[in-house]
Amino acid sequence: MRIDVVTLFPDFMRQCAAVGVVGRAQQRELLQVETWNPRDYATDNYRTVDGRTCGGGPGMVMLIEPLRAALKAMREAAPEPVHVIYLSPQGARLTQGKVEALAKLPRIALLCGRYEGVDERLLAHEVDEELSIGDYVLSGGELGAAVVIDAVGRLQDGALNDAQSAEQDSFSNGLLDCPHYAKPVSDAYGEVPAVLLSGDHAAIRRWRLKQALGRTWLRRPELLAQRALDAESRALLEEFRREHFA
């Protein structure tokens, strides 16, 4: 998969994509991340990329011309048609379902706004969809783009090893994760739950599922409502609830 990022901060975006699972995916050529800086396409001597907002008011707006030129160069850099996403507070909330859909595409571009945003006419002609990463105020689209690159990059075939894939599956079945422990078995902060040391893998699976169900019920009950529970899960959650109120 190829991801093109249009951003005033290319070094930041390259760094985000260079570490961990996503960095390794790039090394393995499972993923290619390229950056395009609108400032390189500004034609005036001051390399201007922003302009005063029409109608007055605070803040600046990203100009059409440098973005149009950068997007043109981006599109022409590879043959595949590209799905263009504008990261924006006005966008649809990013979900794992959307991530899984994006991860299947051959090529996407991530347009990152700064200042008060981008001239609406550029968006109308160049952007396929707008995405937000949450209802809080950031200083630009780059952190949103980094989130998309990470979530989509790790889903590329071969990016995760088997253990990581299993961990990935835990959330994608719509539950929060269970608690995790490593050595020492006994510590001033407490003990590792005995079941995890028992070698009884059926009991360990049940314990982890019960903990995941219980934590989801306690912390994010709305996630449970979206998910039909099988008989075993209903029983384990009931057990967790009884113990919780005991």
Ligand SMILES: O=C(NCc1ccc(CNCc2ncc[nH]2)cc1)c1csc2nc[nH]c(=O)c12
């Ligand atoms: O570019 C992003 N933010 C920059 C930004 C933030 C605030 C304003 C000011 N808007 C004035 C206003 N809003 C409502 C009423 N009046 C403009 C631009 C961004 C991309 S994805 C994302 N996801 C979550 N949060 C984010 O901020 C982002």
